Amino acid sequence: MTPRLRRALVLALPAAWMLLFFAAPFAIVLSIGFAEPAEGIPPYAPLLRRGEDGALQLQLNMANLQLLLEDPFYAEAALRSLRVAAVSATLCLLVGYPMALAIARAPEGWRNTLLMLVVLPFWTSFLLRVTAWIGLLQDQGWINGALLALGLIEDPLRLLYTDLAMYLGITYCYLPFMVLPLYASLSRLDPALLEAAADLGARPWRGFLAVTLPLSLPGVVAGYLLVFIPAVGEFVIPELLGGPGAQLIGRVLWTEFFQNRDWPLASALAVVLLLLLVLPIALFQSRATRDAER
Amino acid sequence: MRRLFLLGACLAATLLAAPLAAQERVLNVFNWNDYIDPYMVQRFTRETGIRVRYDVFDSLETLEGRLSAGRTGYDIVVPTSEPTFSRLARAGAFRPLDRALLPNLRNLDPALQAQVAASDPENRFGALYLWGTIGLGLNAERIRALAPDAPMDSLALLMDPQHARRIARCGITMMDSAIDVIPTVLHYLGKDPNSTDAGDLREVERALLAIRPFIRNFSTGGAIEALAGGQSCLAFGYSGDMIQAGLRAREANRGVAVQYVAPREGAQLWFDLLAIPADAPNPEAAHAFINFLLQPDVMAAITNHVRYPNGVPASRALVAPEVADDPAVFPPEALRARFFTIGPVPQAAERARSRVWARFKAGR
Structure with a gap:
């Protein structure tokens, strides 16, 4: 086997994976996005039709894209989702950074145990963990029960079905995705650099700002993106914990697909959302790689 | 090699098992949650030997989304007359009922059937299950x-x-x-x-x-x-x-x-109808199930259990008195006249x- 053939074989697997599980489904969704809704199974008209003269005709329906751009409803929902994702990712960063730093600075023997504890919640079902928050936050839940018993409040606090509950849920569920990449970059940090900073007269706080933080930036970016991207399309947590006012883009997609039965519009929306997320991140990535090579 | 052999054996077993399962006769039901007397499902299996695989939904949106995609594998679905049933019927999602296999259709209340016919002309695709x-x-x-x-x-x-x-x-x-x-x-x-x-x-x-x-x-x-x-x-x-x-x-x-x-x-007012998807794998068993449900004693048991009125008038005498006399379950005529x-x-x-x-x- 020549090295070239071997290389091609190694590359073929991920390429086939991408083709089968990303490119092909994306092409299907894209084609439905240009279809016209119709009564039938499935509920849209095929793109390729035989014309009256028997020739194959391709009809692209641009009305979906047009409606998405003209009706501010969709842009507002998208902006709201981006804001929720940004706030959640920032909260994860604020909670996750001290955790990752503490694990990285912990004695050798402890680190694996602590990392295990971060990943441990993944061993139970995601839905179960979100539902557990309902038990904690509801009017007769544990938190209100404890506060009432202590006499700190007279009426139960409205915790469930609020933005607060939604942010709590998202931050809680996505925290490991922030801690792990942060830990990876923080644990590789050479302690000698901090010692040098201290020898040159930097106080610990200044040492952190001048040495630790800049060197951990790749971990911060990786963790932020790992939380931000799935949080934009998050559907389950806002549905279960958030208030009825939280019309996020995931819910809008559901409504178009199931309630209005407009598969073409839902597909067009999915494609636009994907482009909105992928393009800036791809640009950012290519610039980061260029900078790293320089 | 040994592992490969095992894998092959598993594959062969799956391929062989498929036709066997078909012979065993399975009925796939997709119904609303809390919408049947579970004991009646057991009785159906005991009487006919048809095993029932029972699945539930809690919104018409879920049901319609699945049926619109086609090939659901269900034999019985229970959509509400409007708007879901009538829309799916127009889209060709259902198989017409074979009246020869459903002698118990005559148990249904003709007045209710006439109302249902507004959504299902000539009651072609649906048999009235429960209403409310x-x-x-x-x-x-x-x-x-x-x-x-x-x-x-x-x-x-x-x-x-x-x-x-x-x-x-x-x-x-x-x-x-x-x-x-x-x-x-x-x-x-x-x-x-x-x-x-x-x-x-x-x-x-x-x-x-x-x-x-x-x-x-x-x-x-x-x-x-x-x-x-x-x-x-x-x-x-x-x-x-x-x-x-x-x-x-x-x-x-x-x-x-x-x-x-x-x-x-x-x-x-709404009606929930028993219907058979056009591509149901086992339409014969589906007809047997509908015919089974339309018996007065079965319908009475279901109404007792879920507290929705049914479309079989002969069941009324068999319904428990506290249910039959509850005006919330069986609304009086004067109130029914104002339903829309x-x-x-x-x-x-x-x-x-x-x-x-x-x-x-x-x-x-």
Whole structure:
């Protein structure tokens, strides 16, 4: 086997994976996005039709894209989702950074145990963990029960079905995705650099700002993106914990697909959302790689 | 090599098992949650030897989404007459019923069948299963304590901000369904429940937004628990769900009493139909199941269990007296005369309605 053939074989697997599980489904969704809704199974008209003269005709329906751009409803929902994702990712960063730093600075023997504890919640079902928050936050839940018993409040606090509950849920569920990449970059940090900073007269706080933080930036970016991207399309947590006012883009997609039965519009929306997320991140990535090579 | 052999054996076993399973005769049912007497499913298997694989949904949206994609693998589905059933029937989603295999169809009430025929011409695709209305589930004692002058049999309890404001203190739950609520509000405002007029819809939105501050949560399936547990004292939802909430509250024995009221302004009437998907893998078993369900004693057991009236008049004598005499389950003729049914609306109107619903939920 020549090295070239071997290389091609190694590359073929991920390429086939991408083709089968990303490119092909994306092409299907894209084609439905240009279809016209119709009564039938499935509920849209095929793109390729035989014309009256028997020739194959391709009809692209641009009305979906047009409606998405003209009706501010969709842009507002998208902006709201981006804001929720940004706030959640920032909260994860604020909670996750001290955790990752503490694990990285912990004695050798402890680190694996602590990392295990971060990943441990993944061993139970995601839905179960979100539902557990309902038990904690509801009017007769544990938190209100404890506060009432202590006499700190007279009426139960409205915790469930609020933005607060939604942010709590998202931050809680996505925290490991922030801690792990942060830990990876923080644990590789050479302690000698901090010692040098201290020898040159930097106080610990200044040492952190001048040495630790800049060197951990790749971990911060990786963790932020790992939380931000799935949080934009998050559907389950806002549905279960958030208030009825939280019309996020995931819910809008559901409504178009199931309630209005407009598969073409839902597909067009999915494609636009994907482009909105992928393009800036791809640009950012290519610039980061260029900078790293320089 | 040994492992490869094992893998091959497994594959061969799966391939062989498929035709065997088909011979064993399996019926795949997709029904609403809490919508049958489980004992009757067992009895069907005992009598026919057909194994039942039973799956549930809790919203018409879920059912329609699956059926619209096709190849669901279900043999029996239970859509509501309007708008889901009629739309799916027009799209060709169902197989026509074979009357020769369904002698028990003659047990169905001809008057109800005639009403169903508005959505299913000549009752071609659907056999009436259960029916009911949409109305108010309420905890009368707590509402009376907060709003003594509020009319307990009227939709004004919910739709009049004067009353809703005071009742809000003990909790109002609204079903989360534009399909079911907007026609009722149109009817309450004196409009055609099928109206697609933009002005009418604006009035609906105004009326809904006026009561929005007083609604604690939106939930269709969760209303039973909210009422029975005492988190809410007023809910808008399906009649049988509200009655089940009352039963559950009585069982829990914590001093909560819940009753169902079909509003005096007229309640929206719906029919749930047994239908067979066009691509059902086992239509013969599906016919056997429908014919089994349409027996008076089976229907009586189901009505006893789920507290929804059925379409088989001969079952009435076999229903437990406390159920048969409950006007909430079997509404009296005078009230039934004011029930109304809805029809399908075009897709553009549906989007306008779901927009109203989204703004209502958001309170903006």
